[in-house]
Amino acid sequence: MLVPVIAFAVTYVLMIALPKVRHWVAAASAVFFLVWGGVSVDGGVLAALKEAAGEAVDWNVLMMLFGTMGTVYFFIESKMPDVMAEKLLRIAPNTMWVVVLLSLFSGFISAFMDNVATVLMIAPIGLAVAKQLKISPVDMLICISVSSNLQGAATLVGDTTSIMLGGAAKMNFMDFFFFQGRMSIFWAVELGALATVPVIMILFRKQRQKVNISVSTKVEDVVPSLLLTLNVVLLIVASFLPNKPETTNGIICVAVFAVTALYSFLRNKGFSKVAASFRDVDYRTLLLLASLFIIIKGVENAGVLDLIAEKMVLLGGGNLFAIYTIIVWVSVLLSAFIDNIPYVATMLPVLASVAGAMGLKEPYVLYFGLLTGATLGGNITPIGASANIAAIGILRKNGYEVKNRQFFRIGLPFTLVAVLTGYLYIWFVWAP
Secondary structure: OHHHHHHHHHHHHHHHHOHHHHHHHHHHHHHHHHHHOOOOOOOOHHHHHHHHHHHHOOHHHHHHHHHHHHHHHHHHHOOHHHHHHHHHHHHOOEHHHHHHHHHHHHHHHHOOOOHHHHHHHHHHHHHHHHHHHOOOOHHHHHHHHHHHHHHOOOOOOOOHHHHHHHHHHOOOOHHHOEEOOEEOHHHHHHHHHHHHHHHHHHHOOOOOOEOOOOOOOOOOOOHHHHHHHHHHHHHHHHOOOOOOOOOHHHHHHHHHHHHHHHHHHHHHOOOHHHHHHHHHOOHHHHHHHHHHHHHHHHHHHOOHHHHHHHHHHHHHOOOHHHHHHHHHHHHHHHHOOOOHHHHHHHHHHHHHHHHHHOOOOOOHHHHHHHHHHHHHHHHOOOOOOHHHHHHHHHHHHOOOOOOHHHHHHHHHHHHHHHHHHHHHHHHHHHOO
């Protein structure tokens, strides 16, 4: 267990210290885990490669990223983000409120579709707004990404961890709003989102310049916007399908991209735009995420997550409030550095056992605390969540490098306020 832990720690230190080459750092670490055999059951390199391709790498997420990036290229080319940015600027009194409205809007969208897809959709609007206002889009896009991560836990379809919780707790879509006669986790997330508004206002308190729009952009083609909307609708519909393949969402996004590319070919009578869309895909972000999946799988197979789960329960000493508190805040800390999906998958059965051992009829207070901490913890660091990685990748492609302190300045207070709000709400509403 020691070697994977050391490799994992060194990898994350280097990724934070060397943000411009973090994708190569992650790739090198992934190769190490494959050679070491941390991903493989029997330690063989060939077996490790096979398992990495089949199990460790989340192909659904990568396919969603690839497909949505391609479709978003045509969405941007159509000038629709510019039009939406102008409409937003006309209703916002100043720059500060522009950021607040964009953050709330991205959070609302993210409650019903994947966080990464939300960032890829909303980021072009943020870039267009920043261009109109002649300011750096870095802080704005960070707010968009952390808001997307926050709202992912609001509904059954908002995030993979929510789907996992729904399965463990036997909750359907409506149960996330009202469950067993009580207000459910949706309201904890929404209260957390509202609590972050003052944080954004404080962070952008100096951005009070008035917004003046003297131009009016026209949309060149509405079809990419319609297809992107269709993408969202199909993702929501697919979330209700029983026994669907694990790559369903990825297949949908890639299929919509293919249809959009075909439409562009027929409309422009050539492959120039289609070729440009493939070049526009952020392959460095895809490499980073694929590598992180392999690294986390290696740590998981080494038994590190199981050991952490056991220690958390022991630290609680049989006191429900203490266990609940440890679960929430340790989940926040761990999710800042590791993928929350294997962590939540590991913890759900552990918490069910803990609830049974303590004589609790219902483990929901522990379940909801776990989801709150694990979902929001990724907002602390720039590499703690896929949505953050996607947003930083978009900024880099547009010539902006995000420094770690820039991200911490927003992500840390945002996370603490949102988690504290949800933490208190869940305990007072759901504690037996």
